[in-house]
Amino acid sequence: MDRKAPDAARRSERSRRAIFEAALSLVGEVGYQRLTVEGIAARAGVGKQTIYRWWPSKADVLLDAFTADADVEGYAAGLPDSGDLAADLKAVLRATVDEFRDPAFQAPYRALAAAGAADEQLSARFVERLLEPGMRAYVERLRAAQEAGEIAAWVDPRIAAEMVLSPFSQRWLMRTGELTYSFTDSLVDTALAGFRPRPS
């Protein structure tokens, strides 16, 4: 048995975590444009070759750092389904309000979103890795509610999901309004009141 392998794996995992933490804190401080692989390496206490061995660019480090986040992994498991669509959506959106108010989460996410808005290549990967899995979780939860008869058959779950999520994203990204529980509750209530099946 080779006893070194597990130690090496633990060391790698420690370096990987340190690199992720360095990338997320640095991009929040200096912005995406001024973030460099050298800067990440210095803060993480590793050589830059260690980073280049695993990731071709700073964008790849950042996207992996975000994806390693528990909330993003949470999306892959889908939204909660208690059988009460309104309660589930409100709970998830309230948790999202908390998350987006947390500076440690917000600063790097905003830096990446702003850079993605300007840079088409980066945004394609940002969408694929982060935005689309989140949206898909909402679409699937709405489709399940539709199958359960909670929302009407004529509703397109994708359009419905965008009508619930995009006002939140837009308020956050462009700072067009407050992000409060009362706002997200209203979004859910307004959408669901409209999407309820009507007695025929």
Next chain:
Amino acid sequence: MDRKAPDAARRSERSRRAIFEAALSLVGEVGYQRLTVEGIAARAGVGKQTIYRWWPSKADVLLDAFTADADVEGYAAGLPDSGDLAADLKAVLRATVDEFRDPAFQAPYRALAAAGAADEQLSARFVERLLEPGMRAYVERLRAAQEAGEIAAWVDPRIAAEMVLSPFSQRWLMRTGELTYSFTDSLVDTALAGFRPRPS
């Protein structure tokens, strides 16, 4: 009578237009970070003191350049009101799809939006001068429809306006989906079907 005054006014207006065109074309080419008052002055064929006489910063030039645009002034006059809410919203959103597909409009607007996403001070002015007047025009059109009995009394026009407009803005800014007439028509149909008064 002083015959020079009208000539001076015409020259000023010509310079102002040249400065706006230079600012809008340059920011689309180099991005907001690398845009400078010197660069705008050089392209417009004026001295940079001419710009500083009228505007304190590049952000002010850009915001005025956008606001001078006919479509933004159009918002101040409100959305069309033919008495058919669905037709009016679809027409305005289809025109917006065309506008956001036009590279001459899109590139500078995107540069400014991306910079605003990262810069809180800039975004406050971007919202006040551009985003909020547009949103308000939708809110007022929805409120008029509510008074005419086209949408139900329980609907909050502000939330409803965000549910129609933000999915469009989000798809455009983060490139999360296609901007087609079929998408904007769906948004209008889905929202209005939900917001129609129900027979009691």
